[in-house]
Amino acid sequence: MSKPAILSLHQALMKSFQSIENNQKVWGNVLADCSPLMVSLANLAEQSRALSNVQISNTPLRDFPDLEARLHFKILQATDTVLVKLNEKMSSLQSVRDTISNQVSAVVQLYEQSADCLDLLTVTERSATAPSVSDMLEWLQDAERHYRQQFLRRKTLLQTLRADDLSLLESAPKRWKSLESPSAEEHISDTLCKVSFFIESQ
Amino acid sequence: MEGDFTATSANRKCSAVAGSTRKIKDNAADWHNLMVRWDKLNEDGFSAAANIVNIRLKRSPMDQWLLVDESPSAPSDGAAELQDECCKLQVVINKMVVMVTKMECLMTSQRGVQDLEEFQFGAEGRKFPLFHSWSTKKFEESSRLLLDYFGQELKLKQTILQELAHTATSDLCMVYLSCWLHQPFIPPQSRLTLEALLLETGHRPL
Numbered sequence: 001m002s003k004p005a006i007l008s009l010h011q012a013l014m015k016s017f018q019s020i021e022n023n024q025k026v027w028g029n030v031l032a033d034c035s036p037l038m039v040s041l042a043n044l045a046e047q048s049r050a051l052s053n054v055q056i057s058n059t060p061l062r063d064f065p066d067l068e069a070r071l072h073f074k075i076l077q078a079t080d081t082v083l084v085k086l087n088e089k090m091s092s093l094q095s096v097r098d099t100i101s102n103q104v105s106a107v108v109q110l111y112e113q114s115a116d117c118l119d120l121l122t123v124t125e126r127s128a129t130a131p132s133v134s135d136m137l138e139w140l141q142d143a144e145r146h147y148r149q150q151f152l153r154r155k156t157l158l159q160t161l162r163a164d165d166l167s168l169l170e171s172a173p174k175r176w177k178s179l180e181s182p183s184a185e186e187h188i189s190d191t192l193c194k195v196s197f198f199i200e201s202q
Numbered sequence: 203m204e205g206d207f208t209a210t211s212a213n214r215k216c217s218a219v220a221g222s223t224r225k226i227k228d229n230a231a232d233w234h235n236l237m238v239r240w241d242k243l244n245e246d247g248f249s250a251a252a253n254i255v256n257i258r259l260k261r262s263p264m265d266q267w268l269l270v271d272e273s274p275s276a277p278s279d280g281a282a283e284l285q286d287e288c289c290k291l292q293v294v295i296n297k298m299v300v301m302v303t304k305m306e307c308l309m310t311s312q313r314g315v316q317d318l319e320e321f322q323f324g325a326e327g328r329k330f331p332l333f334h335s336w337s338t339k340k341f342e343e344s345s346r347l348l349l350d351y352f353g354q355e356l357k358l359k360q361t362i363l364q365e366l367a368h369t370a371t372s373d374l375c376m377v378y379l380s381c382w383l384h385q386p387f388i389p390p391q392s393r394l395t396l397e398a399l400l401l402e403t404g405h406r407p408l
Contacts (some may be wrong), residue, residue, distance in 0.1 A: 047380040049373075
């Protein structure tokens with residue numbers, strides 16, 4: 001009775017881990033693209049601050065009509081461009097998160113449907129090459145939670161940014177970097193190593 | 203002017219109308235090329251300008267220290283480097299001056315086309331547009347607009363060149379760099395004007 005159920009559960013687990021493996025790379029690449037964008041944001045804020053600190057009429061630039069307004073406009077425009085790019089990156093992160101969340105919830109649902117015909121031994125049994133079903137479900141949920149939280153934190157950071165709040169923009173790269181969680185990423189990589197034989201076995 | 207071109211497949215359609223068409227179309231292409239090259243020059247100039255500011259800001263605490271110490275031998279190593287970068291920036295500016303001169307020529311040539319038309323057709327100009335919908339005057343207006351933008355921007359850049367290496371406050375240095383990078387006198391609509399020009403003259407497909 002439990003044989004077909006455990007087989008299809010294994011299939012689903014395998015698919016989820018493969019999906020996480022692929023998406024982990026995508027996630028990393030997108031984040032790598034974001035860092036230089038955050039640095040440009042801070043840089044533009046620094047330029048705005050310098051502009052507001054300087055009294056143009058006391059400098060050799062005084063002869064240029066509405067230089068300050070024009071430059072301010074150009075800086076704002078550049079800031080806007082960077083923010084648009086960052087938002088595009090956030091959409092990529094969101095789609096990674098959605099893919100992983102959907103995969104994992106599908107597996108959990110499948111487990112719940114067949115939980116009645118799976119006894120404790122089947123669920124916790126492990127072999128030299130395959131971890132137990134319960135362990136793998138836990139790892140999947142850990143990974144899913146990680147991407148969900150990461151996405152939310154980064155999205156929140158971006159949403160609090162305002163083009164006219166220079167100190168927020170200036171500190172953005174630092175705060176963005178502080179959201180990094182190498183231990184969680186490592187944990188996911190470890191998990192993928194642990195299930196590598198299992199993934200290859202079928 | 204009329205027999206001045208070879209009828210290749212690319213320009214045969216225009217050549218059927220008049221020499222002015224060819225002239226305007228070539229001018230539009232020149233505008234495009236000049237603006238692309240200007241952007242490239244702007245990038246080159248920016249790296250030189252950024253180097254100047256870096257050398258300059260690195261040196262300024264040293265200068266203060268020298269005032270106390272009164273030792274005359276130390277500061278020369280940065281000076282040669284600074285001079286070098288200033289020369290690079292000067293070269294960029296010289297090229298930009300040449301480009302604005304070329305833009306003025308384009309403007310003059312456009313004016314010439316306009317004068318010819320007034321001579322041929324009177325003050326209200328030709329009845330049918332040379333291309334899709336623009337009157338000949340419109341080309342001249344576009345050229346003048348672009349020339350004004352770049353002329354003013356060149357003046358700004360010349361001022362920056364003169365002042366940059368003599369500026370000690372970091373905020374003002376930043377404003378100069380920012381001006382160089384963002385080109386405040388070349389507004390975003392310059393790009394639109396160019397695209398409109400290219401679209402009207404058929405360089406860009408409608």
